Amino acid sequence: MMYYNTPNVNGYVRFIQKYRLGIIGLFIIFATVALSFYRPHLVTSDELFWLKESKELARTEAKEYSTTYVARLSVHIDRFNNGKKLELEALQKELENSKEIDQVDSLFSAYYIYNDKSGDDSSLVKAVDVQKMDAATLQQFVREVPEPYKQFTDTSFSTFSFFIHSKSPIFIEDLDSHLQYTISQPNENKEITGYLGYLILIFSVVALFFRMVFKNFISAIAGVVVIGLTLIGTFSFIYLVTGISEIHVAMPLIAVSIAMVDYLYFYYRWHVTQYKIDPERTIQKTLNRNLVPAYWTSLITALGLGGLLFIDSDIVKILSLSVIISSVMGYIINITFLPAFLSFFRVKHPKVSFGRFCYTFAKNEMHYNKTYLVLFLSATLFIMSVGAYQLLVKTNGLFANSVSHGVMILKTPYDVIDLDYIEKLQTFEQKLHEENEGVGEVTSLASILEMLNVANVQTKTFDEQGLMQALFFLELYELEPKLIDEESVTIKINFEDADPMEVVAWVQKYKDLDLYFIDKETLLSSAKLNKTVLLGMSLSTALIIIGLIMGRIFRSKEMVLVGFIVNAIPIAWFGLIVKVLDIPLSLEVLIAMTIAVGLASDATIHFAFKYFRSRYFGRTQKHSLEIMFFYSGVPVIIGSLILALVFASLNFTGIVSLELIGTYSSLLIMMSLITDLLILPVMLLAIDKFNRY
Amino acid sequence: MIFKPLYFLALLCLLSLRLLSSETEVHQKVPLAIALPYLQTIETDAITMGSGPVKVYVFVDPYCPHSRNFLSLIAESKKMRMRYTYKIFLYTLPRMQSEVMVSYIYGSPKPLAVLLDVMVHGVDVTPYSSKQHQEKIFKIAAVAKQIDIYKRPYLIMVKKPKKKRAKL
Numbered sequence: 001m002m003y004y005n006t007p008n009v010n011g012y013v014r015f016i017q018k019y020r021l022g023i024i025g026l027f028i029i030f031a032t033v034a035l036s037f038y039r040p041h042l043v044t045s046d047e048l049f050w051l052k053e054s055k056e057l058a059r060t061e062a063k064e065y066s067t068t069y070v071a072r073l074s075v076h077i078d079r080f081n082n083g084k085k086l087e088l089e090a091l092q093k094e095l096e097n098s099k100e101i102d103q104v105d106s107l108f109s110a111y112y113i114y115n116d117k118s119g120d121d122s123s124l125v126k127a128v129d130v131q132k133m134d135a136a137t138l139q140q141f142v143r144e145v146p147e148p149y150k151q152f153t154d155t156s157f158s159t160f161s162f163f164i165h166s167k168s169p170i171f172i173e174d175l176d177s178h179l180q181y182t183i184s185q186p187n188e189n190k191e192i193t194g195y196l197g198y199l200i201l202i203f204s205v206v207a208l209f210f211r212m213v214f215k216n217f218i219s220a221i222a223g224v225v226v227i228g229l230t231l232i233g234t235f236s237f238i239y240l241v242t243g244i245s246e247i248h249v250a251m252p253l254i255a256v257s258i259a260m261v262d263y264l265y266f267y268y269r270w271h272v273t274q275y276k277i278d279p280e281r282t283i284q285k286t287l288n289r290n291l292v293p294a295y296w297t298s299l300i301t302a303l304g305l306g307g308l309l310f311i312d313s314d315i316v317k318i319l320s321l322s323v324i325i326s327s328v329m330g331y332i333i334n335i336t337f338l339p340a341f342l343s344f345f346r347v348k349h350p351k352v353s354f355g356r357f358c359y360t361f362a363k364n365e366m367h368y369n370k371t372y373l374v375l376f377l378s379a380t381l382f383i384m385s386v387g388a389y390q391l392l393v394k395t396n397g398l399f400a401n402s403v404s405h406g407v408m409i410l411k412t413p414y415d416v417i418d419l420d421y422i423e424k425l426q427t428f429e430q431k432l433h434e435e436n437e438g439v440g441e442v443t444s445l446a447s448i449l450e451m452l453n454v455a456n457v458q459t460k461t462f463d464e465q466g467l468m469q470a471l472f473f474l475e476l477y478e479l480e481p482k483l484i485d486e487e488s489v490t491i492k493i494n495f496e497d498a499d500p501m502e503v504v505a506w507v508q509k510y511k512d513l514d515l516y517f518i519d520k521e522t523l524l525s526s527a528k529l530n531k532t533v534l535l536g537m538s539l540s541t542a543l544i545i546i547g548l549i550m551g552r553i554f555r556s557k558e559m560v561l562v563g564f565i566v567n568a569i570p571i572a573w574f575g576l577i578v579k580v581l582d583i584p585l586s587l588e589v590l591i592a593m594t595i596a597v598g599l600a601s602d603a604t605i606h607f608a609f610k611y612f613r614s615r616y617f618g619r620t621q622k623h624s625l626e627i628m629f630f631y632s633g634v635p636v637i638i639g640s641l642i643l644a645l646v647f648a649s650l651n652f653t654g655i656v657s658l659e660l661i662g663t664y665s666s667l668l669i670m671m672s673l674i675t676d677l678l679i680l681p682v683m684l685l686a687i688d689k690f691n692r693y
Numbered sequence: 694m695i696f697k698p699l700y701f702l703a704l705l706c707l708l709s710l711r712l713l714s715s716e717t718e719v720h721q722k723v724p725l726a727i728a729l730p731y732l733q734t735i736e737t738d739a740i741t742m743g744s745g746p747v748k749v750y751v752f753v754d755p756y757c758p759h760s761r762n763f764l765s766l767i768a769e770s771k772k773m774r775m776r777y778t779y780k781i782f783l784y785t786l787p788r789m790q791s792e793v794m795v796s797y798i799y800g801s802p803k804p805l806a807v808l809l810d811v812m813v814h815g816v817d818v819t820p821y822s823s824k825q826h827q828e829k830i831f832k833i834a835a836v837a838k839q840i841d842i843y844k845r846p847y848l849i850m851v852k853k854p855k856k857k858r859a860k861l
Contacts, residue, residue, distance in 0.1 A: 118758055120843075120844065122757045122758065122760070122786065123844055124759035458722075458848065459722070460722070465722070465725060465849070465850065475773060
């Protein structure tokens with residue numbers, strides 16, 4: 001059905017009104033049954049989702065190498081002296097004594113390898129703990145030999161880093177130490193307490209906003225019920241289809257967003273229609289004006305994102321299913337439950353204060369400057385091209401600084417520790433430094449054996465005898481455990497000034513050694529790295545499909561471009577912000593982008609539908625714009641403002657993931673709103689082929 | 694008279710050469726393939742400690758602090774004694790003047806126990822010279838000179854490369 005057709009819904013409306021109690025009852029039963037059978041497992045960290053699909057983790061696990069979490073505890077002091085040294089040593093011991101902690105690397109566990117001589121004829125290779133020196137000597141020593149120790153302290157001796165290795169994430173809250181410290185810990189799943197409270201808070205904000213905007217309680221109650229039903233329906237259905245019960249806490253927000261905006265198109269029409277029309281006919285008007293565009297929005301979402309369901313990735317599946325199902329569920333609920341519910345009520349004063357904005361926007365946008373539009377679109381296309389280049393060529397650039405603790409732990413298996421093997425390790429380290437600018441100290445069997453050999457005046461050249469003696473001293477001073485086990489060698493890389501993701505990508509491509517990522521943070525980064533192209537391509541494909549379907553709906557080639565550009569603008573500009581601010585790609589960013597695509601595609605359909613319908617029926621461009629803004633713009637403004645407010649309020653939840661999704665989504669939603677209000681109408685005017693006036 | 698400055702110049706040149714030669718004295722490491730046959734000729738004269746699969750020939754001086762330190766580390770580490778077999782040779786450093794002690798240790802009924810007492814446990818003994826083992830001491834010294842053992846402790850290891858090993 002085309003945009004100029006008006007569906008006959010009289011029979012359907014009579015049916016709804018006749019069986020309205022039954023319909024409402026049916027939805028209540030459905031919600032009760034779904035809630036009693038389906039128990040979602042809510043998680044706050046995206047780690048589970050990424051690692052589940054990590055090929056690197058699968059490789060590491062196949063080798064039976066145990067993975068480790070690395071946290072970085074940074075202690076800040078004013079002045080380093082013997083007293084402070086004792087406190088720092090005590091902290092080292094306290095951490096080492098913790099049952100959960102496997103290893104603590106710091107200046108107070110570091111050793112110093114040297115040749116202890118008493119004359120040319122008497123000397124011995126020594127490896128001594130640097131902590132045995134007093135504070136002044138230690139300071140002097142580290143200044144003279146800074147390289148191995150600068151990962152643990154700065155030049156002013158005011159910050160000391162402790163790298164804490166543990167099998168499970170540790171959450172250091174109460175240290176006996178009085179020292180001032182900060183800790184960078186893994187983003188691990190936390191127990192969710194009071195999630196229901198947050199949900200109630202979100203619903204309360206939504207309800208309050210509806211009450212304020214529409215000045216009645218019906219809008220608030222209907223809104224909360226429609227959104228609630230969509231939420232329950234969406235995730236029960238996803239569980240039924242995929243069997244995946246783990247839901248990231250931020251994912252329900254996709255359903256909330258889409259359901260709310262869909263609801264607003266229907267409710268708003270019902271609300272404002274009461275101004276002129278007999279209240280009995282408002283349901284009819286609401287349905288025959290929204291049935292087709294809402295159907296197209298659901299279809300476009302389903303087809304646009306449907307292709308993503310075939311991608312072997314739980315993250316992509318759940319994200320796209322969340323949008324598709326919530327869109328379809330929202331549509332079904334809005335055309336069945338909502339009219340049945342609203343048929344009991346009427347609004348006495350159906351005024352909405354946003355109405356006057358429509359005329360201002362319509363008036364000003366009629367005289368848009370084509371040069372500015374071309375410049376803006378060119379800039380957007382340029383950003384998109386740069387984004388595509390980054391995605392395809394410099395993938396790792398998208399993840400700047402996502403390995404936050406500054407170290408990468410690798411393992412590489414060995415059959416025999418001989419010169420060939422050590423040479424391979426040395427070549428790896430050498431190339432790592434040469435090809436990755438800014439990489440700091442690399443601690444491995446090769447580097448320590450080299451230090452032992454240099455300290456051994458007897459061997460000098462690193463030959464077979466040198467290797468044997470270095471290995472001997474390695475065992476003698478018990479330096480082995482951190483470097484080598486029964487079948488593998490451990491390599492620790494300090495990123496220092498290097499881009500961690502560049503290093504991750506480089507290591508993945510390195511073929512001369514069989515390397516395995518051991519620390520969870522790096523595994524997580526590598527998993528994200530491997531999925532970037534896939535996710536980026538998926539999103540781009542979805543945008544192209546959305547554009548193509550819009551072209552088909554409106555029988556216009558130009559609409560393909562409009563559909564694509566309008567959906568891509570918020571993503572492209574948000575991508576630029578993400579890049580400029582060095583925000584690492586995470587599930588939260590993807591969820592925010594998915595919400596933006598969902599909302600933007602809905603808005604495009606509704607706007608274009610209203611505009612072209614009005615133009616078809618002979619309205620002028622200006623009048624058509626006014627109608628478009630009045631019937632579609634206002635719900636978008638209300639919906640976007642509520643969503644931005646709700647998402648921004650997530651910043652107070654204390655759950656990192658929700659805080660991130662809150663920030664990103666509110667930003668993207670506002671960018672979407674600006675695009676819908678300023679760019680979309682102008683583009684519709686630009687492609688308008690109806691006779692002017 | 695003319696010979697006097699020339700004489701001094703020549704002397705200066707000789708002195709410089711001497712100094713230079715002592716500063717740049719390089720000990721060419723004797724390859725294991727050459728050293729090993731020599732070592733095997735004195736192996737029965739070594740004091741043996743440890744029972745590991747890897748053989749370590751060690752030249753020590755009983756009064757050398759680093760030799761003592763080295764021996765202490767080994768004596769204290771069960772792991773190091775299980776992984777390595779030490780063939781210890783007593784080879785004096787001229788400045789230590791330990792000839793009598795070396796002779797005393799070799800002459801004692803339990804050389805290893807006395808060696809550990811002297812070098813590890815710091816037991817105060819009054820050494821006396823025993824002519825009985827002079828030949829052994831000279832033999833060791835001859836081999837040491839031959840393979841350029843210039844410092845103490847001096848290690849020569851004979852083993853296969855490190856392979857994957859079972860958990861201890």
